[in-house]
Amino acid sequence: MAKKARTAITPTREENFPEWYQQVIKAADMAENSPVRGCMIVKPNGWAIWENMQRTFDVWLKEYGVQNASFPLLIPLEFMNREAEHVDGFATECAVVTHHRLEKDENGKLVPAGKLEEPYIVRPTSETIIGDSMSRWIQSYRDLPMKLNQWGNVMRWEMRTRMFLRTSEFFWHEGHCAFEDHDGATADCMHILDLYEKFFTEVMAFDGFKGVKTPDERFPGANETYAFEAMMQDGKALQAATTHDLGTTFAKGCNIKYQDRDGGEQFVHTTSWAFSTRAIGGMIMIHGDDDGLIMPPKLAAHQIVILPMVKDDNEAQVMGFAEKVAAALKAKGIRVLLDTREMRTPDKMWDAIKKGIPLRVEIGGREADAEQVSCVRRDLGRESKETLSVEAFVEKAEGLLQAVHDELLSRSRKFRDDNTHEGSSVQDLKDFFGAGKIGFMKVPVTLLDDPALEAVMKEYSLSTRCMPFADGGEKVIIAKAY
RNA sequence: CGGAGUGUAGCGCAGCCUGGUAGCGCAACUGCUUUGGGAGCAGUGGGUCGCGGGUUCAAAUCCUGCCACUCCGACCA
Structure with missing residues (x-):
């Protein structure tokens, strides 16, 4: 099916x-x-x-x-x-x-x-x-x-x-x-x-x-x-x-x-x-995305989760190898979770995904035999899976965590920038929020004196957020807010 | 504090209109087979139906009072 x-x-x-x-x-x-x-x-x-x-x-x-x-x-x-x-x-x-x-x-x-x-x-x-x-x-x-x-x-x-x-x-x-x-x-x-x-x-x-x-x-x-x-x-x-x-x-x-x-x-x-x-x-x-949380690596309780994929005949080998990898990562100061719970592997994967653990390392018979690991980035999804030697991975792990951080930061910056618009009149605000568009609108602070502003702010549940330093205090951001 | 809605198994819900000994899915537990992106079969356990009154032979169901929570507003880190 x-x-x-x-x-x-x-x-x-x-x-x-x-x-x-x-x-x-x-x-x-x-x-x-x-x-x-x-x-x-x-x-x-x-x-x-x-x-x-x-x-x-x-x-x-x-x-x-x-x-x-x-x-x-x-x-x-x-x-x-x-x-x-x-x-x-x-x-x-x-x-x-x-x-x-x-x-x-x-x-x-x-x-x-x-x-x-x-x-x-x-x-x-x-x-x-x-x-x-x-x-x-x-x-x-x-x-x-x-x-x-x-x-x-x-x-x-x-x-x-x-x-x-x-x-x-x-x-x-x-x-x-x-x-x-x-x-x-x-x-x-x-x-x-x-x-x-x-x-x-x-x-x-x-x-x-x-x-x-x-x-x-x-x-x-x-x-x-x-x-x-x-x-x-x-x-x-x-x-x-x-x-x-x-x-x-x-x-x-x-x-x-x-x-x-x-x-x-x-x-x-x-x-x-x-x-x-x-x-x-x-x-x-x-x-977060539609699969749940994505943790910034520096905040994450566990930065890397290791999923051992064991079969009856290779449990000792796979677990032994997984423990070795975990120890090597811990020695680098990385917060590692070796998931040894008695659960089906796919369930463990989804659990790690929903919890947003930045890196997921999969170790099964294939990896154990070859002294390799497979690694997937939470922010990029399963297409980012790569298989490399233990030594290479341990060497690269901190860099990968930093890469996840950088990706999250630049992604959120892009979203913020793409959704911050310039406006110059109360009508601009009305057009923007009235059309159901999302984001911030930056307008000249002089607009705060416009008698028509209050009604529009109220109509669309808007509030002034701040007058950014970057604009020399001449603009004010207006948006819906939590 | 206004407007609306919901309280039934751990979670999500049906049952209520038209009263008659409480049901489904998921989860849990047991066994076997599975295990590299959400497994299958068989079985088991679990509920003072939000709380208090009332009507009735009989109330999850009808009436009534209260409480809690959720959503939408107003207020706010």
Whole structure:
């Protein structure tokens, strides 16, 4: 019977992109919904990705002089009041802790008891509680700059959630720094944004647009927000990371003052910046295909999977050889998975494909006899299969992984460029999005003053993404967004 | 928080209109044959039908209240 060409993921991206996204996560066994409203369970295959992200970026932060610390998950409600805009931005999505004990009622059911005098909120972000510490830790200009970061989770009570992209609880790092002046704060925002760009391109294999947010898209309480905006395969934008110049706003709210060189009292200038598990969602939507996830090699828990194809009479030989190959690759520092599970070979193959493992090495009787391996690249598919000697493969493996990375990066860059269009009028936007086309449209910033703009933005659910540095701040990107 | 929809085995669904002791596919498990791009045959196990009331001799099915989730909007890393 002839086999039908069949994709591992149903539906395909073209048929139903949001549903495809969900199915990719499921097929790759990365995460699932939990009994807790809006919160996901990150499974080992998903968490391993986050661990690799943390490991890499944490080193970079420390090189820049950032110190890690940990602040409470709960923030006194009153702290939120310290910055008016901040309150407006987050008040509607705070989980509130009001009790500290459970008791059994007359029916034996547990009910909250021990009402707190002062309720706490579960942190939606930590500006206020870190600012409180800074106000005590900073006395003099000699204490500056102060660069802190915490890896942790936060909670924002979202109306509508989507795994990785928007969940009520999510994981991130949040940097909080204090400087003597505005220049220091701006330089910090720019430096971290550059680190983000380096991280997304060199580790996660996708590019985006660095730029400044328009005022209405700023972080609540920020003077200026800078962002890295990436494009998904459905043409929507994803804000992958942001840095915020908070001016002296939080310094005033939290009373963070220092004595300057002349003995005068000054407010510090603070910044904050973050990326989150959301970037994983972006990675999925940028690189994935109709057979599932494609992992950028630097992020992948397993960079190479070895599939031993044994028959009854050659099991010892094939397995022995496969173990030897695995050991040689591990000695090179490559993360290898030798798949010895009791499954049919084709099922193992599809499993490796759906999980997006960058390189698949097949070793059967033929290879074992000849001391060879067959290798297939996930990004190029089975046509890329090549058979070569063990020595040659081990020598070449790191290069192959780099080639997969380069391919993913250039592929996503091409997609981004092919789908970024120039426009000059509100009518251009209407024509483009009205025709159902996907992608970004870049228009002159002067268009933001056009009274006709708002209606069109609303009609097609558009938002301003950023004013790219590359255009000298004279253009603004308008797109649909996640 | 508005509009719509769905809750039945691990997953996907049928059954509901027209009440009568719960079914299909996939997955799992066992055995044999298979194994280089999604195997075949035979067999086995698994469900308080989201939760609570009501109608009835009898409720997955009808009525009612509640809860959860999904999708579309508004809000957002």
